[in-house]
Amino acid sequence: MKNFINNFLKFTLLFFGSIFLLVLARVLYEKSTVSFELPSNKRVLVIGDSHTECAINDTVLTEAFNFSRAGTAYFYSYLKVREILKFNPQIKTVVLGYSYKTISKYKDSWFTDRKYIKTFLPEHFFLLNFNDFYSLLKSNSYAVLISIPKVIFRNIDGIEKLGKYLSRKENNLDKAKKLYNSKDNKLNGEYSKYQTEYLLKINELVISKNVDLVLLNAPMYVLNYSNIEKTIKNYYLFAEQKLPKVKIINHSNFSIPDFGYRDLSHLNYRGAKLYSEYLRKHGFNILPND
Numbered sequence: 001m002k003n004f005i006n007n008f009l010k011f012t013l014l015f016f017g018s019i020f021l022l023v024l025a026r027v028l029y030e031k032s033t034v035s036f037e038l039p040s041n042k043r044v045l046v047i048g049d050s051h052t053e054c055a056i057n058d059t060v061l062t063e064a065f066n067f068s069r070a071g072t073a074y075f076y077s078y079l080k081v082r083e084i085l086k087f088n089p090q091i092k093t094v095v096l097g098y099s100y101k102t103i104s105k106y107k108d109s110w111f112t113d114r115k116y117i118k119t120f121l122p123e124h125f126f127l128l129n130f131n132d133f134y135s136l137l138k139s140n141s142y143a144v145l146i147s148i149p150k151v152i153f154r155n156i157d158g159i160e161k162l163g164k165y166l167s168r169k170e171n172n173l174d175k176a177k178k179l180y181n182s183k184d185n186k187l188n189g190e191y192s193k194y195q196t197e198y199l200l201k202i203n204e205l206v207i208s209k210n211v212d213l214v215l216l217n218a219p220m221y222v223l224n225y226s227n228i229e230k231t232i233k234n235y236y237l238f239a240e241q242k243l244p245k246v247k248i249i250n251h252s253n254f255s256i257p258d259f260g261y262r263d264l265s266h267l268n269y270r271g272a273k274l275y276s277e278y279l280r281k282h283g284f285n286i287l288p289n290d
Contacts, residue, residue, distance in 0.1 A: 026151050030126040036087045036159055038065050043090050044284070047077045048097020048216075053166045054266040055218035056095075060276035068097060069163035073110035074198035075136070076120050079127040080162060081202055085209045094206050095284060096199075098215035098248065099265075100231050103199065103238060105190035111136075112194070114143035122150040123162060139194070167269040168262045173221060176263040191238065203243055214247045214284050215239060219254040219275055221264045249284065251275075 042065040046056050050070035058066040067080055077096065085091060101107065110116050117140060125148070128136075137144045206213045239248050260271025267275060 026126075026154070034126070034159060036083045038084070038088050038090075040090055042088070044093045044095060045081065045084055045088075045091050046095045046097075046216075047081060047163070048072065049102075050166075050266060051099050051218050051220070052095070052097035052216065053163070054168055054262060054268070055272055055275055056165060056279065057167070057269070057272045057276040058165050060273055061280045064095070064279075066165040067159070067163040068165075070166070071110065071116065072120070072163070073107070073116065074102075074195050074202065075111050075132075076124050078198045078202050078205070079124055079132065082205055083127055085205065085211065091209075091211060093212045093214060093284060094202070095214045095216050096202060097218065098199075098235075098239075099217050099220070100228055100235050100252070103192050103195045103235070104231060105192050107192040107195045110195075112139040114140060117143040118147045118150065121147045122154045125151045125154075165272070167272070168266065169269060170262050171259060171268055172263050173258055173261040176221075191234065196238065196242075200242060203246060212247070213243075214249060215243070216284075217248075217250045217252045219251050219256045219267060219271065221256075221258075221261050222252060247284075254278075 041063060042058075044061075044064040046052055046058065046064050046066040046068060048068045049072045050068070052066065053068035053070055056064060056066050056068075058064045065084075067084065069076075081094060085094075117136070121136065121144060133144075203213055236248070239246060254275065256267065256271045256274060260267055260274055262268040262271075
């Protein structure tokens, strides 16, 4: 029995030790090979979830670099902003997606739920410092620990895998309208603990780098504002109280023809072209369009 226990302990130490070394090797490899340096003409960093991912075409708005990705919590956006600003002193403005949904309570799941952790943690693991890792570990230890071995098998050859402009050809707007049910609304006006925490961290980071922060609500096809009045009120209230010097550009009701929408929340490539051309002409120095 004693020999069995000793052999089991040796095997366990060898197994976890091997995983640790393989993960460490992968992290060191990615840190040494993945470049976050952007072309010198890229002075605007656009970052957020699918809302901005589909809205801003950075081949049209050439001064911008769209580093957004669907399903990305502000935690992961914070990691990416930190890395981009470290290597790109030419960045003068960070445009962060800030829709009515972004800081809503249900978005806590984007930080804590297993399905998001197992997708995003392995890809962003090489960007974590100890405090980042500890924060995620506290939120869902089991999901974090079982996701770490996946780091070994992830292959991040370039930063485009962490985010880029996504051109969508579909137009499913009519179908989305038919499926829309205001009773399914998840927005109750409560704030997300983690989204608000990392939004403030992003703000602190850009201030420390002497960079401007713009909160952008890109165009969306909203059928009913009356059932999210509290959420809209808190959307402005949080920014006014916690981020008084940050500019909010609310283009949620920006005029885009129906053919420019993929669905109720996202533009397709035609809508993104129109919107990006507008931004190319007017920039991000415009007043909110409520």
